[in-house]
Amino acid sequence: MANETSRTITLRPFDESVDEIAALVTEVVGLASELDIELDSETAERCVQHLLYVNQVNQVMNLTRIKDIHDALILHIVDSLALYRDLPIDPEHFLDMGTGAGFPGIPFALYTGCSGVLLDSVGKKIDAVNAFIDALGIEDVEGIHDRCESYAMKMRGRFDTVFARAVGQMSMIIEYGTPFLEDDGYLVVAKANPEASELKLAEKTAAICGLELVGCDEFDLPRGLGHRSVFLYQKVSEPRIKLPRAVGLAKKQPLAS
Numbered sequence: 001m002a003n004e005t006s007r008t009i010t011l012r013p014f015d016e017s018v019d020e021i022a023a024l025v026t027e028v029v030g031l032a033s034e035l036d037i038e039l040d041s042e043t044a045e046r047c048v049q050h051l052l053y054v055n056q057v058n059q060v061m062n063l064t065r066i067k068d069i070h071d072a073l074i075l076h077i078v079d080s081l082a083l084y085r086d087l088p089i090d091p092e093h094f095l096d097m098g099t100g101a102g103f104p105g106i107p108f109a110l111y112t113g114c115s116g117v118l119l120d121s122v123g124k125k126i127d128a129v130n131a132f133i134d135a136l137g138i139e140d141v142e143g144i145h146d147r148c149e150s151y152a153m154k155m156r157g158r159f160d161t162v163f164a165r166a167v168g169q170m171s172m173i174i175e176y177g178t179p180f181l182e183d184d185g186y187l188v189v190a191k192a193n194p195e196a197s198e199l200k201l202a203e204k205t206a207a208i209c210g211l212e213l214v215g216c217d218e219f220d221l222p223r224g225l226g227h228r229s230v231f232l233y234q235k236v237s238e239p240r241i242k243l244p245r246a247v248g249l250a251k252k253q254p255l256a257s
């Protein structure tokens with residue numbers, strides 16, 4: 001799979017007026033504060049601009065199912081930033097596995113100024129993500145078109161923080177994320193309402209991968225838009241098996257049962 005993207009997406013000036021954008025900025029600052037996230041208005045404005053670009057591209061490419069902009073302020077921006085609430089370090093280099101339209105990676109990069117990689121296996125999505133990064137002038141962040149399993153072969157131990165939101169079963173995410181982590185690095189996994197069976201499998205997989213569950217941030221999103229559990233794993237030892245395994249195995253043949 002090629003890592004180069006074609007950057008063929010052209011973004012238009014926003015249809016929304018300056019006043020409409022300012023109202024969205026005020027709204028998202030207030031929503032973030034409900035989860036004790038301090039969002040300054042300049043960062044909030046850039047997060048809103050990202051969202052407006054996502055909506056623009058969504059008219060021609062399936063990037064998100066969330067069409068209502070007020071819901072998206074919560075389900076995309078605030079939900080992305082909430083992954084950072086319990087992180088015990090200031091990350092220096094992060095990876096967003098399965099970034100889709102750039103969540104949580106772009107809000108996170110805007111909020112922290114941290115360098116990072118936004119990874120997705122769908123090239124068109126990465127074209128869009130790179131167009132958003134260029135338009136927003138985000139430095140030291142790039143979208144890469146690749147699968148987690150193959151990118152891990154090139155980027156072993158290169159990240160202090162790895163995020164995954166809505167990418168799949170926890171055991172699979174743990175297996176995907178492990179090879180990217182430097183020693184003591186963190187894997188942050190957001191889930192809506194994981195089943196007990198998924199958590200049990202995750203526990204066994206984490207043990208095989210040398211990860212320890214060191215935190216779980218539980219909260220409800222504003223306006224009743226859902227519950228979140230953000231699991232924080234730390235790499236405490238070397239994996240007991242060689243990772244990454246071949247493409248597709250994490251899903252088809254989980255490490256634990």
Ligand SMILES: C[S@@+](CC[C@H](N)C(=O)[O-])C[C@H]1O[C@@H](n2cnc3c(N)ncnc32)[C@H](O)[C@@H]1O
Nearest residue numbers: 098099100103120121122146147148165166167
């Ligand atoms: C449901 S979307 C979530 C997108 C984004 N993280 C969010 O929260 O809005 C899952 C994304 O993971 C990507 N994905 C799934 N498996 C992957 C893999 N093995 N390597 C890289 N990306 C993958 C998909 O292409 C898709 O864009």
